[in-house]
Amino acid sequence: MADTLPVDVVVGLLRSASAEREADVDGLLGGVSLAEEDAARIRYETRRLRATSERWRRRGQELAALFSSARELAQLRDVDELLGRLVERAHDLVGTDVTYLSEFDADSRELRVRTTLGTVAPSFLGLLVPPGVGLASQVVEGRRPCWTSKYAAMTQAPHDSAIDAAVAAEGLVSLLGVPLMAGEEVIGVLFAANRVEHAFSPEEISLLSAFADHAAIVLQTARLLARTQDSADEARRAYDQLARHVEAMERASEVHGDLTSLVLQGGEAPDVATALGRALRCHVELLDPESLEGPFADAVDRSRHSGRCTPAGDGAYAVAVLAGPALLGAFLLEEGDVEFGPVELRTAERAAQITALLNLKQDAVIEAEQRVRGDLLADMLSDDPGRRAGIATRARARGIRLDELRSVVVVSVPAELRREAVRALQRTAGPVGEHTGHVVALTGHADPAAASAFAHAMVSRAVRGPVLAVGASVTGADGATDDLRAQAGAASACVRILPSLGLSDTAVTADDYLPYTALFGPGEARVRSYVRRVIGPVLDWDAEHAGTLLPTLSAYLGNRMSPVATARALHLHKNTVLQRMERATELLGENWQEPDRLFRITVAVRLANLTKNP
Structure with missing residues (x-):
């Protein structure tokens, strides 16, 4: 064995240990005389150094990716884009076929696939995973990473057919899921999946967990930002509402001041409408009870019963002007520059109350004057000559010229509505008052039919119920109170007999029903008694049989007693x-067809046909 190695061999061995691709170590050692044991040791150490170098290179790439993700977190703008980049980096570094992120809904306990990479089926994005199903449920409930090398054979959690179908459509076999945690709360799951069986290593699990932590920060930050934005929006809305409320209160205060001044200075109802329209920056119209009609009349009725401002359609509102049960008028408000809210509607309601007070004040003056005129009318209709003395002079003192009065009208309404009827007829310019259980008015109408129709219309609008009005002509000459009393008596007799004739809501003249009043005078009892006395046997026969005799008799008399024409x-x-x-x-x-008897029978048959209960 050589004690030393050439420098070129050492350098080559070091390069092979740090190279991305495995080098030919045997080729480097081929020119050096080494024992086989030493050569094997060098090859082993070279491979070990190369594996360590590869691990550190990979670790460096992972850290670089995590640092890039951290920098992007600091510049958080688009949540979906940032999550997409995180999934992309995890996909590249973990090296799986498919990587996707599912967001967890704490309310429904469902997971929804939000971001994917590597999928082929478009339906996979947005896939909902029900609670307690599959690998995802293990991750959420255990709050820890979970994986399976073969999803189809997994038995640790129940399967769902829809989820299994989606996994099969993607061809996924092995799956790894790591939780996205925000404190102790699971907010999502990051998945890595392969289309082949694969056992995930601790390094892969750790790396995917690191990306999951970053993704959790993104989702949590996005949620916090959304909550912050919602809180800011709510605060802004509350501030805007407060500003509108303060502005509305200022307008209400302005109206209150104007209305107070009107009350103190003796203003009238039109002045209230002007002040209200100026403060609420809208058009305000004050309507009399007589001019209410259509949908607006329905809105006024609702306001009359509720005491509140009610919608009248097309951005308009109606508020009734009431004095107890009496309807004095109504305000019609058409929304303008200011949107009507509770304060504005309440302001309109207070304006209606002030208007009612002003009207009551004016009505008190008018009523005092009318009371005097009513007393004057009572004196004119009195049988006591002493009360009628100097009546023309007293009338002129009240601005009434008896020579200009041409008609007397007697009006019949229920006792509880007579006051409203008198109020409605105060515009006749003549004396109006209650007399012998009816309302009596003197008018300047030359035609008694026109006078009764006018009185009927005025009172009907005020009481909203059936009204009987009977008119009669008067001479209009000063001192002709005898004629006035006679005509008023005739009209009163007529108004009493009309219900016996089946009439309850009409306007007529006393002359129209003169034959009946001449025959019977006032009272339904006399009419029934007369009918019973004259044709009672016929009525009894009809009551016991088919009830055809009276109609036949009526047709016989109406056809000039001709059997052919009657048939x-x-x-x-x-x-x-x-x-x-x-x-x-x-x-x-x-002898029933003798002239005198026939006349009485004809009248009785006519009355029987007109009367509901003869």
């Missing part, structure tokens, strides 16, 4: 009509 009108045979008339003669008597 044609009722679509009957002439003999049937004659038989029924014979039965009527038996019940009413042989």
Whole structure:
């Protein structure tokens, strides 16, 4: 054995130990005289040094990759891009066929494949792994790396047919999964897989775990940034809401000041609408109860029952102006520059309350004046000559010219609605008040039909229920209170008899129903009594039999007592009509067709047809 080796041989051996490819050691030692034992030892040590050098070179590459990942973490911008790079580096350094990262949902306990490299099936990206299934469940539940050299034969965890199909479609055989940890919480799993059987080494597991730690930092940072952004957005929204609330409160304070000034200075309802529109930067319209119609009327009804500002469609809102149950009007607000919120709607509701107070104040003055006018009307209708003395002079003192009043209208509504009816008729410019259980109004309408129709429309809108209105003409001359009392009495008699005729909601004149009032005067009882007294046998017969005798008798009288015309009108045979008339003669008597008797029977039949319960 030579004690020394040539320098060239030593240098060659050192180069072979550090070379990426294995060198020909035997060729280097071929020109040197060495014992076989020494040559074998040199070959062994050279291979060992080469393996160590290879391990350190690989370790250097791993560290370089990890350092690159760390630098990218410090410059975190796009989470998906950074995760893609991490998966790519892990794929290159671990050297597996497929590398992918799944994100864990703590709520559903599912894993969703978020980033892949090396896959061929497009359906693999986004694949959902149910909880408790496959290798992934072992990693999540154990919070440690897990691997299998042959997935199809794995028995440590239950399989899922959909997951097995996805794995088979990729041709994956061996899999390694390492958890992505954020403290004690699993937030994902990084997988490395081969399409052949493979036993993963501790170095591969350690390297993949290092990349998993980096990926965990990326996901956790992204989640923290998202939470921070959400918190910032929430804080910004809260600040914006606070700013809007402060601005709304300032507007409400401004309106409150303006409304207070209006109350103190004796303002009116239109002034409130102007102040409200100016503060809320919107269009505000004040409507009378009579002008409410369509969808807006429905919105006002809802506001009337709730006491709140209610939507009226197309960005508009309605708020009723109420004084107890009485509807005094309504505000229509059309949204403008300011979006309506709770403060704005509450401001509108307060404006409606102030408007109601102003209206009540004005109504108190008007009511005092109306009370005087009501007393004046009561004196005009009184039977006491002393109360009627100087009535024209007292009327002129209240601004009423009796010679300009042409009609009297008597209105019938339930007792609890008479006050609203009087309020609705205050615009007639004449005296209005309650008299003998009805509302009486004097108007300047020359036509009593027009006067009754006007009163009916005004009161119907106010009470939203059936109304009976009867008009009658008056002379309008000063001192002609006798004619006024007579016409008011005729109208009152007519309004009392209308329900007996089946009428409950109409506007008529006293002259229209003069024959009935002349015959019976006021009262339903007299009408029923008259009908029963004149044609009672006919009614009894119809009640016991088919109920055809009264209709036949009515048609017979309406067709000039012609059997042929009656049969044609009722679509009957002439003999049937004659038989029924014979039965009527038996019940009413042989002389029922004499002129005087026939007139009374004709009226009774007419009343029986009009009356619901004769």
